[in-house]
Amino acid sequence: MTESRHPPSGCAMFGIYSSMFRRRRSASMTSLHRINGSPDASSDAEAEAAPAPVQVNPAHRKAGVNEDSSLMRRPNALPMPVANGAVARAAPPGRDRSRPAKMANGTNPAAEYTGMAAELDKMLLDHQKVKGTTQLVRATSGNMMLHRNLGNLNAGASGASARNSVDRNAKAANERKAPNGYAFSGMGNIVKEAKPEGELCRALSHRTDPEKLKEMGNEEYRQGHYAEAVALYDQAIMMDARRPAYWSNKAAALAALGRLIEAVGDCKEAVRIDPSYDRAHHRLGGLYLRLGEPDKAIHHFKQSPKESTGADVSRAQSVKSRIAKCNDARKLKNWITVLQESQAAVSDGTDCAPQMMALQAEALLRLQRHDEADAVFGGAVRFGVDESTKLFGTIGHAYVLIVRAQVDMAAGRFEEAVATAQTACQLDPSNREVANVHRRAKAAAAARLRGNDLFKASKFAEACAAYGEGLDREPSNAVLLCNRAACHAKLGRHEKAVEDCSGALAVRPAYSKARLRRADCNVKLERWEASLRDYQVLIQELPENEDVKKALSEVEAKLKNQRNGAASGRYQN
Structure with missing residues (x-):
C-alpha cells in the first residue's frame, strides 16, 4: 500500500502531538532549561505558584475563549505571531516578568526548552528561518482551541454535529468569498465552492455508472468532440471492460481522430468479447477497407449480415482488384496505369491506405510531377513505425518509407530523406531497391551540403561541380x-x-x-x-x-x- 502524499490535517497533527506529549510529558517537564546550557533556577512548585500569561495577538482571539483560561497559561504554550511577523513565546516559569518577551526571529533568540516540545519548536523555527515565513504553527491543545481553523473542532458547540459546523462555516464563507471563486471552509483549507446538490449527485452517479459515461461519450461524439468522447469511453471501460459496445464506440471516436490503427485494436477487442457483435464487425471491416486491407474487410463484412450490405462487399472486392492492377502495372513501369488505378482505389474507400498513397506518389514522381507527389504524402495520415509494421508487415512498410524518402528528396528535405531511407533499410535490409534509394539519398544530401559550403565561400565553380555530382544521382x-x-x-x-x-x-x-x-x-x-x-x-x-x-x-x-x-x-x- 503506497503512502499518501497529502499533508496531514490539523486534527491528525493534534492527535500525533498529543500522544507524543503524553509519553514524554514527565521527561519534558522535569528537564526544563535553556538551550545555551544554563539551567533555570525555578522549581516545579514555583512554576505552579507563578504562571506566566501567553502574549496573544488580538487578531487571533476568538469569541468564547477567555484569556484567563488555563489553556492559555500552560508553560509550553505555542509561539504566537505578533504584529511584526515574529514569534512571541510565553515566559517560562520563574523568569522575571519585568523583562520583555523575546522574539524567535533570529535577532533576539527566545528561551527554549528540551524535551519533545522543545524539539518540535526548534524544527518549526528552523523551517521559518529557511523559508522566511512565520505561518507554520505547531498544533497543541491550547492553540487548537485558540485558532479553531487548524482542524474541524469548534469550541462551544456542545451537542452540534460536525455537519452543522461545516454548514455554518460554508454559509459564512459565501459572504466573504474570494474573488477567484474559492471560499474558506472553516476547516483549515481553502476549497473550491461546492456545486449545487443536484448537479453534484448527477456527477457522482455518472462517475459510478459506466452506462451513463457511455451516453455522455455518445453525446460528445455527436457534437464532434471526439477526444472528449474517447476519454469518457475509456472511463467506462475502466469500470467495466466486458462490454463490447464501449470498445466499439471508442473505436469510432478514434477513427474520427485519424487514429485508425488504434481503432482497429479496439474493434478487435469488441469482437473478441462478443464474436457475434454485428456492429463491431461492420466497423472493423470499414477500417480495414480504409487501410487498404480488402481481404480482411470482406471477411468482417460477411460476419455482420445485419449491418453490412452487398455494396460494402462489392466495394471491397473492387479495391482488391485495383490493388492487383497497380502492382502488375508497377512491375511493367506503366506509371500512367499505376496512377489511375491507385486514384480509383482511393475513391472507392482506401483513403488512409499507406500503400495506395505510396503507389500514387511513386507514379507522380516517375511522371515528373514532384509537387503533386509531395501533396499526396502531405495530406496522408502518418502512422508510427511499430504500429504500421505490425499491421502491414516489414516489407510493406519499408516500401512506403522508400517512396516517402524519394518525395522528401525531390522537395529538398535531404536530411529527412536520409533518415527515412535508413529506417527502411533496417526494416528490409536485403531489399536492393531500398538499399539503392538509401545510397542515392546520402549522396544527394552530401553533395548539396558540400555545394552550399563552397557557395558561401564564394567558390562558385567548385560549388557548381559539387551540385553536379548530386545531379548525377538525382538528375x-x-x-x-x-x-x-x-x-x-x-x-x-x-x-x-x-x-x-x-x-x-x-x-x-x-x-x-x-x-x-x-x-x-x-x-x-x-x-x-x-x-x-x-x-x-x-x-x-x-x-x-x-x-x-x-x-x-x-x-x-x-x-x-x-x-x-x-x-x-x-x-x-
Whole structure:
C-alpha cells in the first residue's frame, strides 16, 4: 500500500502531538532549561505558584475563549505571531516578568526548552528561518482551541454535529468569498465552492455508472468532440471492460481522430468479447477497407449480415482488384496505369491506405510531377513505425518509407530523406531497391551540403561541380538544379542558369525561387518578354513582394521602350 502524499490535517497533527506529549510529558517537564546550557533556577512548585500569561495577538482571539483560561497559561504554550511577523513565546516559569518577551526571529533568540516540545519548536523555527515565513504553527491543545481553523473542532458547540459546523462555516464563507471563486471552509483549507446538490449527485452517479459515461461519450461524439468522447469511453471501460459496445464506440471516436490503427485494436477487442457483435464487425471491416486491407474487410463484412450490405462487399472486392492492377502495372513501369488505378482505389474507400498513397506518389514522381507527389504524402495520415509494421508487415512498410524518402528528396528535405531511407533499410535490409534509394539519398544530401559550403565561400565553380555530382544521382532534383543555376549566374553563364531553372520548373512549377532566378537571368540576357511572363506569374504567387513589383515595373518599361523603338524603326524605313 503506497503512502499518501497529502499533508496531514490539523486534527491528525493534534492527535500525533498529543500522544507524543503524553509519553514524554514527565521527561519534558522535569528537564526544563535553556538551550545555551544554563539551567533555570525555578522549581516545579514555583512554576505552579507563578504562571506566566501567553502574549496573544488580538487578531487571533476568538469569541468564547477567555484569556484567563488555563489553556492559555500552560508553560509550553505555542509561539504566537505578533504584529511584526515574529514569534512571541510565553515566559517560562520563574523568569522575571519585568523583562520583555523575546522574539524567535533570529535577532533576539527566545528561551527554549528540551524535551519533545522543545524539539518540535526548534524544527518549526528552523523551517521559518529557511523559508522566511512565520505561518507554520505547531498544533497543541491550547492553540487548537485558540485558532479553531487548524482542524474541524469548534469550541462551544456542545451537542452540534460536525455537519452543522461545516454548514455554518460554508454559509459564512459565501459572504466573504474570494474573488477567484474559492471560499474558506472553516476547516483549515481553502476549497473550491461546492456545486449545487443536484448537479453534484448527477456527477457522482455518472462517475459510478459506466452506462451513463457511455451516453455522455455518445453525446460528445455527436457534437464532434471526439477526444472528449474517447476519454469518457475509456472511463467506462475502466469500470467495466466486458462490454463490447464501449470498445466499439471508442473505436469510432478514434477513427474520427485519424487514429485508425488504434481503432482497429479496439474493434478487435469488441469482437473478441462478443464474436457475434454485428456492429463491431461492420466497423472493423470499414477500417480495414480504409487501410487498404480488402481481404480482411470482406471477411468482417460477411460476419455482420445485419449491418453490412452487398455494396460494402462489392466495394471491397473492387479495391482488391485495383490493388492487383497497380502492382502488375508497377512491375511493367506503366506509371500512367499505376496512377489511375491507385486514384480509383482511393475513391472507392482506401483513403488512409499507406500503400495506395505510396503507389500514387511513386507514379507522380516517375511522371515528373514532384509537387503533386509531395501533396499526396502531405495530406496522408502518418502512422508510427511499430504500429504500421505490425499491421502491414516489414516489407510493406519499408516500401512506403522508400517512396516517402524519394518525395522528401525531390522537395529538398535531404536530411529527412536520409533518415527515412535508413529506417527502411533496417526494416528490409536485403531489399536492393531500398538499399539503392538509401545510397542515392546520402549522396544527394552530401553533395548539396558540400555545394552550399563552397557557395558561401564564394567558390562558385567548385560549388557548381559539387551540385553536379548530386545531379548525377538525382538528375531531376529541382533544388540541386536551382542551386547550380545560382552558381552559373555568379559566373556569368546566364544561358546555362536559365536551362537549369527551366529543368527545375518542369518538375516543380510552383518553385518560386527557380522562377525568380530564371526571370533575373533573362533580364541579364535582355529577353524582356520571357522575363515578363515569369514576373507576371510571380506577382500572383507573391503579391506582397516589393522586389517582384519593382522588377515587374522595370521589365514592363524596358519592353515598352523596345516595342516603341521597333515601331519607330519601321516607320523610318
